[in-house]
Amino acid sequence: MGMTMSEKILARHAGVPAAKAGDILTCQVDVAACHDMFFTVAGQIDFERVNRIADPDKCVILLDHAVPAPTAKDAHGAVKARAFVEKHGIKNFFDVGEHGVIHQLLVEKGFAAPGKLIAAGDSHTCAAGAMNAAARGFGPAEMVYVWCKGETWYQVSPTILYRLHGRFASQAVTGKDLFLYIAGVYGDATNMNVEFGGEGVGNMTISQRQSVATMCAEINAEFAIFPCDDVLREFLKERGDQEINAVDPDPDADYHDVRDIDLGKLTPYVALPHYIPNNCRPVKEVEGTEVHQVLLGSCSNGRLEDIALAASIVKGKRVAKGVRFIVTPASQKVYLEALKAGYLETLAESGAVITNATCGACYGGHMGLLGPGERCLSTTTRNFKGRMGDADSEVMLCSPATAAASALTGKITDPREFLGG
Amino acid sequence: MKFKGRVWVFGDEINTDLIFPHSAFRVSPEEQVKLVFSDNRPGWSSLVQKGDILIAGKNFGTGSSRPGAVLLKRLGLACLVADSINGLFYRNSISYGFPALQCPGVSTMFEEGDIAEVDLLEGTVTNLRTGETRQGNKLSQSMADILEAGGIEELLIKEGYMD
Numbered sequence: 001m002g003m004t005m006s007e008k009i010l011a012r013h014a015g016v017p018a019a020k021a022g023d024i025l026t027c028q029v030d031v032a033a034c035h036d037m038f039f040t041v042a043g044q045i046d047f048e049r050v051n052r053i054a055d056p057d058k059c060v061i062l063l064d065h066a067v068p069a070p071t072a073k074d075a076h077g078a079v080k081a082r083a084f085v086e087k088h089g090i091k092n093f094f095d096v097g098e099h100g101v102i103h104q105l106l107v108e109k110g111f112a113a114p115g116k117l118i119a120a121g122d123s124h125t126c127a128a129g130a131m132n133a134a135a136r137g138f139g140p141a142e143m144v145y146v147w148c149k150g151e152t153w154y155q156v157s158p159t160i161l162y163r164l165h166g167r168f169a170s171q172a173v174t175g176k177d178l179f180l181y182i183a184g185v186y187g188d189a190t191n192m193n194v195e196f197g198g199e200g201v202g203n204m205t206i207s208q209r210q211s212v213a214t215m216c217a218e219i220n221a222e223f224a225i226f227p228c229d230d231v232l233r234e235f236l237k238e239r240g241d242q243e244i245n246a247v248d249p250d251p252d253a254d255y256h257d258v259r260d261i262d263l264g265k266l267t268p269y270v271a272l273p274h275y276i277p278n279n280c281r282p283v284k285e286v287e288g289t290e291v292h293q294v295l296l297g298s299c300s301n302g303r304l305e306d307i308a309l310a311a312s313i314v315k316g317k318r319v320a321k322g323v324r325f326i327v328t329p330a331s332q333k334v335y336l337e338a339l340k341a342g343y344l345e346t347l348a349e350s351g352a353v354i355t356n357a358t359c360g361a362c363y364g365g366h367m368g369l370l371g372p373g374e375r376c377l378s379t380t381t382r383n384f385k386g387r388m389g390d391a392d393s394e395v396m397l398c399s400p401a402t403a404a405a406s407a408l409t410g411k412i413t414d415p416r417e418f419l420g421g
Numbered sequence: 422m423k424f425k426g427r428v429w430v431f432g433d434e435i436n437t438d439l440i441f442p443h444s445a446f447r448v449s450p451e452e453q454v455k456l457v458f459s460d461n462r463p464g465w466s467s468l469v470q471k472g473d474i475l476i477a478g479k480n481f482g483t484g485s486s487r488p489g490a491v492l493l494k495r496l497g498l499a500c501l502v503a504d505s506i507n508g509l510f511y512r513n514s515i516s517y518g519f520p521a522l523q524c525p526g527v528s529t530m531f532e533e534g535d536i537a538e539v540d541l542l543e544g545t546v547t548n549l550r551t552g553e554t555r556q557g558n559k560l561s562q563s564m565a566d567i568l569e570a571g572g573i574e575e576l577l578i579k580e581g582y583m584d
Contacts, residue, residue: 024561037446037487040446040447041487042449042450042453043450043453043495044487044491045574046574046583049578049583049584050583051581051582071447074447122485122486123437123484123485136508137486137509138509138512139488139513140488141488141517142512142513142516142573144574144583145516145573145577148577153563157508188483188505190506190508191505191508217484218483220483220507222508275434275436275483363443364438364443365443382436384436385439385460385461386438386439386460391459391461
């Protein structure tokens, strides 16, 4: 029996010829990354007592959740991060000014690459699967374990294959809608890997794949992996990658389930409040729902393509009165590119507030929290109760196109009215 | 790896932000535990007694990498048994020495206040009031070793990686 992409990457990193669902393997980890919350939040692990690290060059440390520091506690966390980096000789450190949301930065800086096994102290680490890597989140204690020993254990999980066909019917339907459709129809993938295949993958941009892979954390997937096709190879070439260690699934790989999706039949989707699996609906079914805030950003949808799409929708129009439209780029690089391309100007002219690149309000940190009774329509990753502020606020999730269209009307709006399709 | 205790029953999709809310990010560990479930069940944390057992539905611990398991452990809970547990939450449970067991159907077995008996190595849960027993996933030996050590930090100290 052949292997899935997940099984191949784990087998390679365990130094064994084959891996199958149920195996527990000890694997060498290629990249181990943590962000500021590792250092800021008390009581997680006493990292100041770490006295040696297996390979400092495999460590990445960056500040993304609370930058620039909104509180003295956050500033203190950053002080501790800088001291840790200094103590252990970690050269891959990205401070304020060259920062970005961890999952975007791992891609921009070339750490996320085909065939890699990536560990990071953040649940959306599966995002790097868009780069044909096996990546998953770990808690703070286990991140220290990986730094110290260079390895950790993996239980090989069964894999669900989504075979994608055709192409999105219009610009108004995106990778985020594909994910929300999958989560809404098929529910969770707890204790399973999710892999993507089919000729439809080739019709998806890298940014769209990043959005989907990121969001797979929300269906509790272990790994979420896209194949290494010509579109990804072109992206890697432009990034300057010298060699590509692509991992392809075997034709006779053993899948838990194979599900076919016609991209052309998808429509804009939203996730209703408080949880995602089996809780998503076509935009058409909730059109007209009033929103107080619209947020465009995060590791899911804060990239240049997302901002460009939103700018094309709001160009020459005004954000509805009574609605706060907040745009948070996913990285300093994205911010600069969006600035140069004029997208930020277009958005600001429409009444949007452009923030610094950060995780920001997505995790309820800063710059756009909600008060009681408020509803936010957001392109971010989570809609948990109280996630973005008051326990009596609501978050609904959507694509950048739906977000921009809804910011103009103040109500959940089908973006096809603005983009056609 | 056997526990007997009074149960608290929670439903499906209990996420990390409910267990370890953002309001707990910038406070001391002593204050953090008081905030567990403050958004969905205010006041609950003060009712928990040492040795109590948490029973929940599907996808317990869905969400963030923040270690909710360590707060549940510090509250005094003996262990968690849920229909299903998010993979990252499960890893955190092991890493922080907080026993957790996946046992499909367990959420239908108990009323709050019942006494549960949990055998982690056998993977079994029994309701001592009704006598019903269910079989869940057995704990693997490698996970049991980490739990026995008290979690990863203890292991790293023992092996000399941490002072």
